Amino acid sequence: MKIGQLAQQTGTPVDTIRYYEREGLLPRAARTEGNYRIYDAMHLERLAFIRRCRSLDMTQDEIRVLLRFRDTPSESCEDVNALLDAHIGHVAERIRELQQLETQLQVLRACCKEGRQAVACGILNELSQGATEVSTPSASESHLSATHAGGRQHVTPRKQATRDS
Amino acid sequence: MKIGQLAQQTGTPVDTIRYYEREGLLPRAARTEGNYRIYDAMHLERLAFIRRCRSLDMTQDEIRVLLRFRDTPSESCEDVNALLDAHIGHVAERIRELQQLETQLQVLRACCKEGRQAVACGILNELSQGATEVSTPSASESHLSATHAGGRQHVTPRKQATRDS
DNA sequence: TAAAAACCCTGTAGCAACTCCAGAGTCAAG
DNA sequence: CTTGACTCTGGAGTTGCTACAGGGTTTTTA
16 A cells, blocks of 8 residues: 555545654555555554554654554553553643633733723733733743743644645 | 843843844844843833733734734724634633543543553553544544644643753 | 953754655556 | 656754854953
């Protein structure tokens, strides 16, 4: 089976499959004479596994760990449990953060009724307040770690992949 | 005031300030003879504004919009309200997604008690199931848009900035 | 006054997990 | 034999920074 079919059967973009191969999540595929990748049922299953993990928002590193366990079936699976527990913890924490964030945003939103001029906008004014003292150097770490840690993740994807153009 | 002081007063890393300038969020600073950036109260206030927005997890584009409004005080602020409402919507949606995710993860977690061998691990087996049919091509869009859209964000930052080293 | 420490500069590369594109080759159908 | 669908590689872009390297400048200390 060629890459396009594998893509279709797993709902994975072709580019992503090649990317997984580069990253070592998928083993290198055999090639036809014309240098096309060919896959078998094992690849399909492995890719499906990966995608299921990704749909649960696991990182590649986490998935790598799980794959290693799959590949060495005699090991105990305690670490699998631990990994999952940690992941659940991450998710729960992020939910808490976002809930706090939502509350803050709603407070802010309540500062302004429609139709004022921007100069009188309660929201803009609120955001402008306390200019000399932001993200209190001591008492941060609290509500949004994005600044202090790796600082990637956002609330939503927001930008469509412009697949249609 | 030099960049280091501005950094300290706003709790912003120096690199980030320069980055904001490159991105056009902060206007270009004046320079001393030795080519050092110098800032005044206006810069401080603007940076504080930006940081407050970021702490509410707004994107640079959203912040740009808000800054434009701040800079044209006679405009009506309806769009500010709209922007905030949209942002709150994003946050709320992400919370819902993550809550569904958490549920799924807990179901998965319940598949395995401690100490089994990996070959018998309920979790690995569950993740391996249904290999021929994943992320149903029609019924996706549902719980995790990360795949279909820009595909960045993750559940948690996870990787420390190794600021201490 | 000179050396050392602390600060600042530019430019580039890296992160996560892809996505998109260009420019080229391969293959099946008409 | 051409058209079109598919595939290949390699590289750049996404977001919001962070982390150097390899310099220059200012301030502090001896």
